[in-house]
Amino acid sequence: MSKEMMSRRDALKLGVLGAGAAMLSASQAMAAAPTEKDVKFDEEYDVIVVGSGFAGLAAASKAAERGLKVLILEKMGRVGGNSVINGGAFAVPNNRDQKQFGIEDSAELFIKDALKAGLGINHVEMLEVIGKRAQETYDFAVKCGATFQAGKKPTWFGGHSVARTIVTSNMSGSAIIQPMAAFVEKLPGCKLMTRTKFDDFVMSADGTSVVGVTARTNYRFDNKLLSDDVENKSGEKKVYRAKKGVILASGGFSMDKVYRQLQDPRIIPTQDATNHEGATAGAMLKAFQIGALPVHIDWIQQGPWASPDERGFGVAPLLTQQGLFVKGVAVDVRNGKRFMNEMADRKTRADAEYVILHQDPKAFPVAIGTYNTFDEQVYAAVEKGLASGVMKKFDTLDALAANYKIPADALKETIKKYNEDAKNGVEDQFKKQSLKDVKGKEAIEMKGPFYGIRLMPKPHHTMGGLKINVKAQVISANTNKPIPGLYAAGEVTGGTHGASRLGSCAIADCLVFGMVAGENI
C-alpha cells in the first residue's frame, strides 16, 4: 500500500500525472511486485509452477514425487501449451536405440552440433547438462507414463550430425503431456488449475526473495486482443504462497504480437506462427521486473519446414523434416535449382528461403522427394498431408514441374546431379550429411511418384529468455546470484540454444531442466 502511494507521489513530483485516467495508467505502469505484507494468502503450497508444458510438468512431477505439495497454474483452457501441439520429437544424445542400430554418438558431438547451429553463442554448461541427462530424463518421462516409438531407428533432424531423435507414440507431445499431468494430479496435495493466470510474484518483506504469486482464476484468454497480457481483465484475484518457491515454465513468446515485433520488426502482428495462441511474453516480463537477467531475447527461430498452404504448424513440418528434406531436395521455383542444404540447421534454411521470398514474396520454394524419404515414424501423416492438399503427389517430374511452375528441364538436371552425387558417395554442393545414408542408391527414386510441399518459414521458437544456472535457479541482474525462491525451465529461459535451436532439442531442454528445477527446489 505504502509502496503504491509512494510511486504515485513520485509520479506526481515528476509531473507525469494529470487527469484521473492518466493517474491510473501511470500507477499501473509503475506497479512493482507486491510483498507478503501487501497481500493475504488464499492458499499455501510448497511449490507453485507456472505453465503446464514439458518444463512445468517435468518440474511438477519431480517435485511432487519428492513429496512436495505442488500447484500448477495454466492460463489457457487446455493443458500443455506448445508442448501438447508439439511434434513429439525428442533428441536423446547417445541413446539406447542408437546403440541398437549402430549409430555412434556422444554428448560431445551433440554439443558440437548445437554450437554450430547456435552460431557459437550457446551457454555450453547448459548443453552439458542436457547431453549428460537426456537418457535419464527420457526414462523419467516413461516412468510418468509417456509413450514413445522406441526400438526403431532414430530419426535424423536437420543440423544433427547423426540420427538421435526418438518420436512419441502418437507423433505429438501429448503422449508426454497427458500422462505427466495425470501423474502429478494423482499425487497427494497436488493440483493443476486451468484458466488460471499467473499475474505477478509476491516478494518477501525485504523484497529479495519470491514467496508466492498473485493469480486470477476463471481467466479467459482472448485471442482478439492485440496484447492479452496487458488488456485482459477477466477472472477473480487469488494469492498463493509458495513455501519453497516458484518455478516459471511459461514457455516462449512466438505469438506475442507486440513483443515479438519489438524484437524483429519484420514479424508483423498478422504473421502466422506455429505456436499456440497463449505463447506470450507477459510472465517472462514479470520476472524481468523483479530483476531476472535477460539473455538472447531477439533470436526468434523461424521454422523453414512450414507451409503457406495451411495455418499454424499443421502437417507439413512432419512431412518435410522427417520426410522430403532427408533424401529429397528443396528448389527455387524460378530456376529449378537447389538453394540450401535441406538438412542444415533451421536458421540457415529459413534465411535461405527468405532470400528468395524477399525477392519475390509469391515464389514459395518447393520440397520434392519420393516415398523412400519418409521415416517410418511419420507414415501415418502421409495420407493426411495428401488429403488436406498441403502435400501433392505426381506421377512424373513433368507434372510436378508444371503444377509448381518450375522450369522442367532445369529441375530434372538438378535431381540428376543430386542423385549422382548421392549414389557415388560424393559430397554434394551443400554438404548434405544425410546423403551418406543413400550411398549406392537413388536418393530420389526416378520411377516416382513424386511428392511436393510448398515452403514458408513461420516463427516457431524464441531462443531468448531468463538466465538460469545449471540448477535451474534464475539469476538476478542486481546480484548476479540466484533470486531466492525463483526457478525457471523450458522456452522461457535463454542461452542454451544460442542463436538457433536444433530440431527436437526443445523437448530435451524442457524436460531435463524441468526435472532439474523439480529436484533442486
Add this chain to the structure above:
Amino acid sequence: MRSKKTLFSIGVFLLLSAMSLIGSEAATPSPAKEIPISAEMKEKFPIKAHHAKLSLKCTDCHENQGDNPENFKLIGDEGCLSCHKSKVYLAERLKFMDTLHVNPHNSIHDGPKLYCDECHFEHQKSDNMCLSCHSNDVKLWMRETP
C-alpha cells in the same frame, strides 16, 4: 437443471403442449420468473437451432441467476453436461472418428478433457479449435461446429 433433463428424457415433440400445461415448473422449488423473450433479446442472445427446437427458456440454462439476462453468467461445463451427460459419453458418440484420430471430443492432443466452450458458444458463432493448426483437414472430417 431438472427441467432441461425432463425435456430430453420425455418424447419432446409429443409432450411439448402437455408440458406447457402442467409445466415442469411445478417440480422446481422456487421457479424463476419467466422472462419474456422479445425480438430484441432474440437478436442479442440468439440460441442455436437445435436448442430453439426444444423451446428452451433462458432460465433452463441460467438457473438461479435472477431475471435480468444482461447479468447472466456463463453456465460452464457443468451446465452443458446437465443434459449432455459427460465428456466421455460425448467422445463415445463420435467413436467412429477415432479410427482416423479426428474425434474432436477425444483428440490426440487433449483427450475428452477440453472445456465445452473452448469451441461451442451458445449465443455466438461456435469456433473449431482444431482449425488453428489443422486448417485444411478439418473440413474433411467435420461439418461446422454446432
